[in-house]
Amino acid sequence: MDLQELEGDWPAISALLDEALALPAPARGAWLQWRTDIEPARRSAVERILSRQASIESDDFLGALPPLLDTPPPTSHVADASVGALVGPWRIIAPLGQGGMSTVWRARRDDGQPAREIALKLPLWTWGGRFAERLARERDILATLEHTHIARLYDAGLDAAGRPWLAMELVEGQPIDTACDASGATLDERLALLLQVCEAVAHAHARLVVHRDLKPHNIVVTPQGQVKLLDFGIARLIDDGAGDRTALTEAGGRALTPAFASPVQIRGEPLGVAPDVYSIGVVAFLLLAGRMPCQLRRGGAAELEDAIARASVPRASDGAADPLRRRQLRGDIDAILAKALHKDTPGRYSSVEALADDIRRHLDGRPVIARPQGRTYLAARFVARHRAGVIASALVELALAAGLGVALWQATEARHAQQLAERAVQRETAVQDMLVEILSVAVTADPEKLRQPDGFSRLLEAKFDELEARFKGRTDDWLDLLEVISTRLPQYGDLQCSYAVGERYLALLQSSHADPRRIARAALNQARVVVKLGGTKMALRLVNAALAQLPPGANNASLRSALTAQHDALAP
Numbered sequence: 001m002d003l004q005e006l007e008g009d010w011p012a013i014s015a016l017l018d019e020a021l022a023l024p025a026p027a028r029g030a031w032l033q034w035r036t037d038i039e040p041a042r043r044s045a046v047e048r049i050l051s052r053q054a055s056i057e058s059d060d061f062l063g064a065l066p067p068l069l070d071t072p073p074p075t076s077h078v079a080d081a082s083v084g085a086l087v088g089p090w091r092i093i094a095p096l097g098q099g100g101m102s103t104v105w106r107a108r109r110d111d112g113q114p115a116r117e118i119a120l121k122l123p124l125w126t127w128g129g130r131f132a133e134r135l136a137r138e139r140d141i142l143a144t145l146e147h148t149h150i151a152r153l154y155d156a157g158l159d160a161a162g163r164p165w166l167a168m169e170l171v172e173g174q175p176i177d178t179a180c181d182a183s184g185a186t187l188d189e190r191l192a193l194l195l196q197v198c199e200a201v202a203h204a205h206a207r208l209v210v211h212r213d214l215k216p217h218n219i220v221v222t223p224q225g226q227v228k229l230l231d232f233g234i235a236r237l238i239d240d241g242a243g244d245r246t247a248l249t250e251a252g253g254r255a256l257t258p259a260f261a262s263p264v265q266i267r268g269e270p271l272g273v274a275p276d277v278y279s280i281g282v283v284a285f286l287l288l289a290g291r292m293p294c295q296l297r298r299g300g301a302a303e304l305e306d307a308i309a310r311a312s313v314p315r316a317s318d319g320a321a322d323p324l325r326r327r328q329l330r331g332d333i334d335a336i337l338a339k340a341l342h343k344d345t346p347g348r349y350s351s352v353e354a355l356a357d358d359i360r361r362h363l364d365g366r367p368v369i370a371r372p373q374g375r376t377y378l379a380a381r382f383v384a385r386h387r388a389g390v391i392a393s394a395l396v397e398l399a400l401a402a403g404l405g406v407a408l409w410q411a412t413e414a415r416h417a418q419q420l421a422e423r424a425v426q427r428e429t430a431v432q433d434m435l436v437e438i439l440s441v442a443v444t445a446d447p448e449k450l451r452q453p454d455g456f457s458r459l460l461e462a463k464f465d466e467l468e469a470r471f472k473g474r475t476d477d478w479l480d481l482l483e484v485i486s487t488r489l490p491q492y493g494d495l496q497c498s499y500a501v502g503e504r505y506l507a508l509l510q511s512s513h514a515d516p517r518r519i520a521r522a523a524l525n526q527a528r529v530v531v532k533l534g535g536t537k538m539a540l541r542l543v544n545a546a547l548a549q550l551p552p553g554a555n556n557a558s559l560r561s562a563l564t565a566q567h568d569a570l571a572p
Contacts, residue, residue, distance in 0.1 A: 012042060013042055013045050013046060013049075015257075015258070016035075016038065016042065016046050017046060017049060017050075018257055019257070019258070020032070020046065020050055021098065032046065032047065032050070081103070081105060081120075081122055083095075086110060087107065087120060087122065087159045087163075087165050088155070088157045088158075088159055088165060088167070089109055089110060089111035089113065089155075090107035090108065090109060090110065090118065090120050090155075090165075090167060091107060091108050091109075091110035092105045092106075092107050092120065093105070093106045093107055093108055093117070094106045096119060102121050102122060102123050102135070103121075103122050104119050104120065104121050104122075105119070105120045105122065106118075106119065106120075106170065107119075107120040107167070116154070117170050118154055118155075118167045118168060118169065118170050119151075119167075119168045119169065119170045119171070120165060120166070120167055120168075121135070121165065121166040121167075121168060122163065122164075122165050123135055123163065123164065135164045135165075135166060136164060138166065138232050139153065139156045139164075139166055141209050141232050142166075142168070142232055144207050144209065145203065145204055145207060145209065145232075147199070147200055147203040147204075148199075148200075148226070148528060149196050149197070149199055149200035149203075149226065149227045149228060149229055150200050150203065150204070150228070150229045151168050151169040151171050151228050151229065151230050152168065152169040153166060153167070153168055153169075154167045154168065154169065155167035169228070171220050171222065171228040171230065172222060172223065173220040173221050173222040173223065173228065174220065174221055175216040175217050175219065175220060175221075176193060176197070176216050176219040176220070176221050176227065176283065176287065177216040177283075177286055177287055178216070179220075179221035180193070180221075180287055185558075187288060187325070187328050187329075187333075188363060188558070189557060189558040190287045190288060191288075191359050191362070191363060192363075192558035192559065192562075193221060193225075193227055193287075193558070194280070194283070194284050194287065194359060195356055195359055195360070196226070196227035196562075197214075197219055197227055197229065197280060197283070198280065198352045198353070198355060198356035198359070199356070199487075200227065200229040201214070201229070201276050201280065201352045202351070202352045202353050202356070202488075203490075204229075204232075205273050205276070205351070205352060209232070210272070210273055210275065210276055211229070211232060211276050211279075212265070212275055212276070213231060213257060213260075213279075214229075214260060214276055214279035214280055214283060215257050215259070215260040215279065215282075215283065216283060216286065218230045218231045219283065222565075224561060224564065224565040224568070225558060225561030225562060225565065226561075226562065226565050259282070259292060259294070260279045260282045260283065261275070261279070262274060262275040262277075262278035262279060263278070263343055264345065272345075273351060273352065274345045274348060276352060277340060277348055277349050277351070277352055277355060278340065278341060278348065280340065280352065280355065281293075281337060281340030281341040281348075281355075282341065284336075284337060284340065285313075285316055285337050285341065288316055288329060288333060288337070289316035289317075289319060289320060289329065289337075290319075290320070290325075291319055293313045293314065293316075293337075293341055294313065313337075313338065313341045313343075315329075315330075315334045315338070316329045316333060316334055316337050317329035317330040317333070317334050331371070332362045332368050332370075332371065333362070335368060335370035335371040336355070336358050336359065336362065336368060336370045338370070339355075339358075339369075339370040340355055353487075353488055354369070356487075357369070357484055358370055360483075364515075364518070366480075460496070460497065460500045461500070464500065464501075464504055468504075475508075475512060478508070479505070479508060479509065479512070479514070482501060482504065482505035482508065483505060483518075483522070485501055485505075486498070486501045486502045486505045486522065486525060486526075487525060490525075490528070490529055490532075495529060495532055495533050498529045499526070499529050499530065499533060502522065502525060502526035502529055503526065505522055505526075506519070506522045506523060506526055509522055516549045516550055516551055517550065517551075517556060517559060519546065519549060520546040520547075520549065520550045520556075520559055520563060521559065523542045523543065523545060523546035523563075524542075524543065524546060524559075524562060524563055524566060526539075526542055527539040527540075527542040527543050527546075527566055527570075528566070530542065531570070536570055539566075539570055540567065540570045540571065543563055543566050543567045543570065544567065546563055547560070547563050547564070547567065550563070
């Protein structure tokens with residue numbers, strides 16, 4: 001296979017390389033023998049690239065390297081970068097990794113400007129116009145994303161030979177599954193990390209970007225416990241229409257990691273946010289259950305599609321060897337994972353925010369939307385959240401009249417459970433309605449009022465007063481709605497609205513003496529908004545106050561780690 005043929009067939013070869021390079025080096029040869037479905041020309045190309053990768057991973061990888069093809073590349077292709085080479089203003093220090101289409105190097109600025117180490121992304125030497133276009137697309141997408149949990153783009157350009165490069169935030173850490181296993185993370189700590197993943201992906205979706213390749217290798221956890229989302233190499237805009245499809249987008253559509261791909265990706269159907277929701281579900285299943293939801297057999301495209309698009313997903317709790325973990329997974333977690341991994345898009349969570357909301361409900365002991373809202377379940381959730389009060393009430397009732405007391409308590413809880421079921425449905429509708437009302441304040445307001453000093457702030461306060469009046473006597477419902485809205489608004493980029501909602505939510509939590517963990521989460525979200533508004537000192541005060549109030553204990557370790565990382569980022 002000559003170079004032109006290799007370039008034209010590269011998406012398929014890239015997908016094979018992604019699978020192979022995810023395995024330990026000694027296992028790659030056996031994997032290649034097992035994949036009897038690979039066409040001979042592709043097999044030959046993969047064998048040669050894996051051979052070269054083996055030499056790169058050895059101690060003498062900087063020595064003379066054999067060519068991958070029988071014929072040398074045309075002069076329009078340049079040699080691979082190496083340690084010490086200068087690419088733009090960046091001096092390469094060491095290799096960091098390689099995928100099917102690009103290599104990533106540790107590099108340091110070397111042009112007299114303040115020194116900074118970054119991750120330098122370069123296309124493989126087989127790059128052509130199509131892959132240069134893909135790198136440019138990744139650059140344009142990353143330029144629209146600025147989030148704590150997404151690796152930042154610092155710089156981009158072309159080197160002297162015309163090869164494109166990206167200078168990105170250097171993320172030190174481990175893939176999310178490795179990090180959790182190495183630290184012995186609890187179930188709640190793993191869920192807290194998944195919430196960070198959801199925040200990052202929701203930020204991308206709010207800017208009409210779908211990642212399309214979410215997997216542990218692209219989700220790194222830093223030593224400070226912070227998630228960083230990497231590699232938007234095959235990302236695309238949600239609103240790309242059929243008229244915008246090019247050879248680039250068509251080729252990129254199948255350059256995916258099968259084990260984490262959604263049914264619509266496998267079938268090659270039009271994409272929305274659904275593939276990312278599904279892929280987060282696969283990552284969550286792996287983190288929480290310790291295994292993959294689908295065991296893929298090696299075979300052709302038909303077998304792959306059948307395994308992912310049609311085979312049923314087992315319950316996470318069924319395969320748990322540890323009895324404690326099995327009990328933890330049974331119920332809420334089983335239901336959340338099943339909904340995230342539903343084969344049909346309408347049966348799945350409609351958005352990443354909806355998935356994150358259900359995870360938060362579980363962590364807070366509230367009913368999750370993924371489960372049928374039966375009276376028994378809702379009553380159990382109520383008891384879990386108010387255990388001390390329920391026990392005290394039960395003891396009093398038992399002291400008076402055991403049989404009558406239990407009957408009365410059950411009747412009361414049944415009525416309360418029914419109310420909770422109705423409110424769960426109402427709350428989902430109310431969140432969407434309130435978001436529309438808040439975001440439309442500036443659009444529907446009198447322009448004269450907007451031009452007055454603090455006009456917009458006063459209009460927002462009036463809107464919040466109006467909304468709060470609707471929930472008079474229902475403080476818990478109002479708090480729940482404010483919590484959801486305060487986490488969603490920053491994703492729409494309206495910082496003034498975000499700040500106003502967060503300020504009111506935090507004040508109401510404090511005045512109602514809410515759970516310190518809930519107050520700390522609200523303070524952390526508000527601090528992130530304040531930083532974007534330029535209020536570093538105010539953000540630092542919020543974080544310090546949250547740290548001071550957060551009780552010690554393993555259950556709060558992940559939240560304390562996130563607060564500490566934010567403190568360290570803000571401290572002078």
